[in-house]
């Protein structure tokens with residue numbers, strides 16, 4: 462039975478949909494996260510990645526669909542039916558947020574101890590006598606300090622243990638957030654853009670931490686990431702979203718050469734994929750495409766197809782506005798138009 466379980470994906474998402482009023486943020490999305498692997502969820506801004514995390518971790522109740530978490534023990538949890546605190550405590554799913562959320566006035570060590578508060582309170586039997594040292598509280602307390610120290614070392618934060626978390630560099634705060642999530646003993650760790658805003662050295666330290674987690678703790682990782690260098694380097698499996706739908710799913714290498722993915726990232730229409738491929742110099746993919754005439758000249762030389770800013774969902778191309786494929790995109794366009802209209806740079810009325 463144990464062998465069977467190893468092959469069962471740790472997370473299975475089936476026909477997941479999430480609507481906000483008329484806006485379809487996720488539409489009929491299915492994918493799996495294999496056990497013990499790092500799965501990357503990628504896609505342009507507004508594609509629905511954070512919304513998927515919010516459904517997995519119980520922040521949102523999905524409009525439709527099923528999210529099944531299978532623990533190493535074989536126990537199954539239907540996450541869409543559980544409140545968020547049970548998803549952490551029982552299903553053993555932990556997450557970090559796109560914007561860092563730490564107790565910035567507490568020390569680094571305190572942040573790691575607070576994460577284990579629930580387990581400690583359980584050990585105390587929720588009684589004063591329990592807290593005063595009878596029963597298992599003392600042992601649990603020692604264990605939680607040991608766990609905190611273990612993750613301080615893994616996250617390379619030992620020498621900052623007594624500093625306020627708010628004093629750490631951005632990269633160190635990111636590692637602390639991950640260490641804190643690991644202190645809850647998750648079987649699945651969900652990270653929302655952990656590499657965003659990191660310098661190359663910090664990004665390297667993050668990669669090492671994540672690869673160490675996969676290697677040493679056996680925790681499976683679901684990672685939302687914009688930095689393609691990180692995705693290509695550390696993920697085993699990549700799922701690509703655009704407008705809340707899956708457009709590609711597979712190994713990093715197969716996803717990277719998928720014309721749909723390239724087009725989504727560069728924000729162009731399907732018919733223009735050929736041009737894009739010429740720009741990125743991917744001749745092998747160009748040859749596979751029938752009837753697409755290569756264009757010799759592109760607006761900019763790009764060494765990597767994923768380099769540069771992520772394109773927005775609505776683009777002007779060849780004088781033609783591409784009609785967004787979903788209400789999600791229309792919303793993005795609408796917000797953009799509203800922002801532009803409100804911009805103080807644009808004088809609105811006649812000069813005084």
Ligand SMILES: Nc1ncnc2c1ncn2[C@@H]1O[C@H](COP(=O)(O)OP(=O)(O)O)[C@@H](O)[C@H]1O
Nearest residue numbers: 481486505506507508509510511512513789792
């Ligand atoms: N609570 C919400 N209410 C309304 N719209 C939302 C909410 N959360 C997300 N959205 C919309 O869902 C779409 C996907 O957002 P998000 O999941 O944050 O994208 P990503 O993380 O891929 O950038 C966007 O159009 C966003 O505006």
Ligand SMILES: [Mg+2]
Nearest residue numbers: 510511512559
């Ligand atoms: Mg997001």
